[in-house]
Amino acid sequence: MKFTEMLKARWHNQNTLLCVGLDPNTSRFPEELADDPDAILHFCCGIVDATADLVCAFKPQIAYFASEGAEAALKRIISYIHANHPGIPVILDAKRGDIGSTCEHYAREAFERFGADCVTLSPYMGEDTISPYLAWEEKGAFLLCRTSNKGGDDLQMLDVGGERLFEHVARLVAEKWNRTGELGLVVGATYPEELAAVRRIAPDIPLLVPGIGAQGGDIEAAVKAGMDTEGAGMVINSGRAILYASRGADWREAARKAATETRDAINAARSL
Amino acid sequence: MKFTEMLKARWHNQNTLLCVGLDPNTSRFPEELADDPDAILHFCCGIVDATADLVCAFKPQIAYFASEGAEAALKRIISYIHANHPGIPVILDAKRGDIGSTCEHYAREAFERFGADCVTLSPYMGEDTISPYLAWEEKGAFLLCRTSNKGGDDLQMLDVGGERLFEHVARLVAEKWNRTGELGLVVGATYPEELAAVRRIAPDIPLLVPGIGAQGGDIEAAVKAGMDTEGAGMVINSGRAILYASRGADWREAARKAATETRDAINAARSL
Numbered sequence: 001m002k003f004t005e006m007l008k009a010r011w012h013n014q015n016t017l018l019c020v021g022l023d024p025n026t027s028r029f030p031e032e033l034a035d036d037p038d039a040i041l042h043f044c045c046g047i048v049d050a051t052a053d054l055v056c057a058f059k060p061q062i063a064y065f066a067s068e069g070a071e072a073a074l075k076r077i078i079s080y081i082h083a084n085h086p087g088i089p090v091i092l093d094a095k096r097g098d099i100g101s102t103c104e105h106y107a108r109e110a111f112e113r114f115g116a117d118c119v120t121l122s123p124y125m126g127e128d129t130i131s132p133y134l135a136w137e138e139k140g141a142f143l144l145c146r147t148s149n150k151g152g153d154d155l156q157m158l159d160v161g162g163e164r165l166f167e168h169v170a171r172l173v174a175e176k177w178n179r180t181g182e183l184g185l186v187v188g189a190t191y192p193e194e195l196a197a198v199r200r201i202a203p204d205i206p207l208l209v210p211g212i213g214a215q216g217g218d219i220e221a222a223v224k225a226g227m228d229t230e231g232a233g234m235v236i237n238s239g240r241a242i243l244y245a246s247r248g249a250d251w252r253e254a255a256r257k258a259a260t261e262t263r264d265a266i267n268a269a270r271s272l
Numbered sequence: 273m274k275f276t277e278m279l280k281a282r283w284h285n286q287n288t289l290l291c292v293g294l295d296p297n298t299s300r301f302p303e304e305l306a307d308d309p310d311a312i313l314h315f316c317c318g319i320v321d322a323t324a325d326l327v328c329a330f331k332p333q334i335a336y337f338a339s340e341g342a343e344a345a346l347k348r349i350i351s352y353i354h355a356n357h358p359g360i361p362v363i364l365d366a367k368r369g370d371i372g373s374t375c376e377h378y379a380r381e382a383f384e385r386f387g388a389d390c391v392t393l394s395p396y397m398g399e400d401t402i403s404p405y406l407a408w409e410e411k412g413a414f415l416l417c418r419t420s421n422k423g424g425d426d427l428q429m430l431d432v433g434g435e436r437l438f439e440h441v442a443r444l445v446a447e448k449w450n451r452t453g454e455l456g457l458v459v460g461a462t463y464p465e466e467l468a469a470v471r472r473i474a475p476d477i478p479l480l481v482p483g484i485g486a487q488g489g490d491i492e493a494a495v496k497a498g499m500d501t502e503g504a505g506m507v508i509n510s511g512r513a514i515l516y517a518s519r520g521a522d523w524r525e526a527a528r529k530a531a532t533e534t535r536d537a538i539n540a541a542r543s544l
Contacts, residue, residue, distance in 0.1 A: 023374075063370060063377035069385060071343060097394055098335060098367050099421045102295075105339035113341060122369055124396045124416055126423025144396055149371045151398025154444065158432040165430070165437070172426065 003118045003140030003182050006089040007206060010056035011232035017223075017270070018263040019091070019208070020051050021239030022060040022077065026068065028244045030251040040065070041073040045080050047243055050252040051259040052085040057118075057235050059091040059208075078115045089117040091208070091235070095144060097122035103132040111136050118142065120186060120208070123169050127177050140182040140206075142235075145169045145198060148188025148211030167197055174202035184208055187226065189217030189236070196225035199233075207234050213241030213262070223269035231270050238262050275390045275412030275454050278361040279478060282328035283504035289495075289542070290535040291363070292323050293482070293511030294332040294349065298340065300516045302523040312337070313345040317352050319515060322524040323531040324357040329390075329507050331363040331480075350387045361389040363480070363507070367416060369394035375404040383408050390414065392458060392480070395441050399449050412454040412478075414507075417441045417470060420460025420483030439469055446474035456480055459498065461489030461508070468497035471505075479506050485513030485534070495541035503542050510534050 011017060024040045033039040048058060058081055065074040078090050092114055096106040110119040118140030121130060133141045146156055146166040156166040163171075166187075173183050187198045189211035198207065207226050211217035219236075226234045242262065246254030283289060296312045305311040320330060330353055337346040350362050364386055368378040382391040390412030393402060405413045418428055418438040428438040435443075438459075445455050459470050461483035470479065479498050483489035491508075498506045514534065518526030 061370075061374060063368075063374045063381065067377035067380040067385065069343065071341065093370075095370050095394075096335075096367070097369070097396075097416075098333075098365075099419070102333055102335045105333075105335035108339040109335065113339065122367075122394050122396050124369075124394050124427055125419050125421060126426035126428075128421055128423035130423075144369075147371070147397050149397060149400055151400035151402075154398035155396055155437070155441070156398075158437070158440065160430040160432055160437070165427070165432070168430065169427070 002138045019057040019235045019237040023239045044077045050256040054259045061093040091118040092116035142184040142208040145185040146187045148190045170198045170201040189222035192221035192225040210237045213238040220269040274410045291329040291507045291509040295511045316349045322528040333365040363390040364388035414456040414480040417457040418459045420462045442470045442473040461494035464493035464497040482509045485510040492541040
């Protein structure tokens with residue numbers, strides 16, 4: 001099943017645009033996992049089970065696994081999602097970008113080794129650094145476009161001849177690079193006007209939207225700016241605000257409550 | 273010892289600008305390693321021993337290890353270089369780029385887990401995605417500027433108000449972001465005129481130069497364009513042309529011969 005078909009099924013049948021970001025920061029883990037040698041695995045699978053019916057996707061951030069040497073846990077978590085919650089796509093947040101012969105290895109890492117359905121990529125090195133991922137025709141890729149951090153302005157807001165660099169990237173992806181129909185764009189929730197500009201350029205492309213929750217983006221403004229014509233089209237990520245809602249024995253319930261509230265706030269904004 | 277001091281010692285005391293890229297493609301390995309369960313480790317350490325006195329740095333490309341699940345081998349190879357060939361800096365080619373809280377994890381991956389002296393990074397997300405690496409004050413980072421692949425034109429050649437994007441990146445790094453003095457720029461050998469443009473903007477910054485050898489860049493033109501005022505300043509990478517010079521029993525000798533010829537061709541161009 002194609003990545004975008006999995007997403008659409010979750011958006012419309014499960015009525016949710018929420019993505020839970022799996023960023024396992026061991027220093028913020030629940031107290032009961034303090035002495036667990038498989039804490040990362042058990043924490044992430046606990047969050048997955050507590051929130052699966054509320055999400056359109058899960059997004060593990062590979063840096064958190066790489067700093068801990070926890071590749072084996074990452075692989076098991078993605079397998080766990082596919083086995084226990086079939087139909088939920090997994091987006092491996094890796095922001096890779098390299099020459100084509102190297103990208104083939106990164107694609108194998110994401111899609112074969114870890115079994116992800118989609119990966120995040122950087123556009124800086126151009127189209128031939130994206131195309132190796134398209135050889136996996138059913139797999140998706142979100143390309144960095146307008147990021148939610150302060151320094152995002154440094155390059156992305158530069159005028160490149162009548163439009164800003166992030167708009168140019170959106171146009172390249174929407175009009176030229178998206179040969180499989182499985183590409184999307186990363187656009188931060190912290191800049192709703194720019195989210196709207198990207199949506200005008202790319203009316204049908206899925207947008208991965210970080211920046212709500214701990215990063216402070218406004219849900220209502222982001223949803224209004226980023227929805228597609230079917231009232232969906234967005235994968236709205238929240239990580240820390242859900243993962244670390246409680247360090248007590250109620251951590252699963254607290255995560256579920258935070259995820260429910262976020263999903264509901266998104267859905268309320270969709271129907272305004 | 274700071275990364276740039278290690279580099280300068282190799283440039284001037286060992287008289288070499290050559291960097292050997294460790295891109296272990298198992299399908300091209302010597303025949304004698306066909307049944308070796310530690311083939312990646314033994315191949316890379318064999319190349320290291322055969323070429324160490326000829327290089328200013330080694331550059332393992334993490335994608336080749338990631339696709340094989342060979343993180344343990346990568347860690348052992350870098351330890352091996354430091355233990356057996358002290359003073360040779362190791363550049364982990366990873367081209368990472370993410371928000372600050374995530375970058376701290378990538379920095380820990382590169383510098384603490386793997387023990388690299390330097391890492392490659394993408395500038396697309398801006399200064400606050402570079403600064404977490406500068407907390408390791410002695411470690412280096414090369415930022416993508418003008419890459420050697422065809423698609424490098426797509427973004428990097430855009431006019432951003434009187435200069436091209438890659439020139440703007442060079443200026444940001446040289447004039448603003450380089451607070452530790454340990455930053456450098458990645459500029460492909462395939463475009464000597466653009467290498468010269470970067471060198472004019474950043475007269476003192478180390479340049480990591482891929483694209484000679486298998487990628488076809490001209491050594492003489494690249495060296496003339498990229499040298500600093502002391503006749504050095506470049507880390508000129510060659511991977512495949514050295515690693516896979518022979519698949520026979522003479523693979524170490526063939527790699528050494530190819531590396532010697534490349535180093536000598538670079539040095540001949542330096543003295544023209």
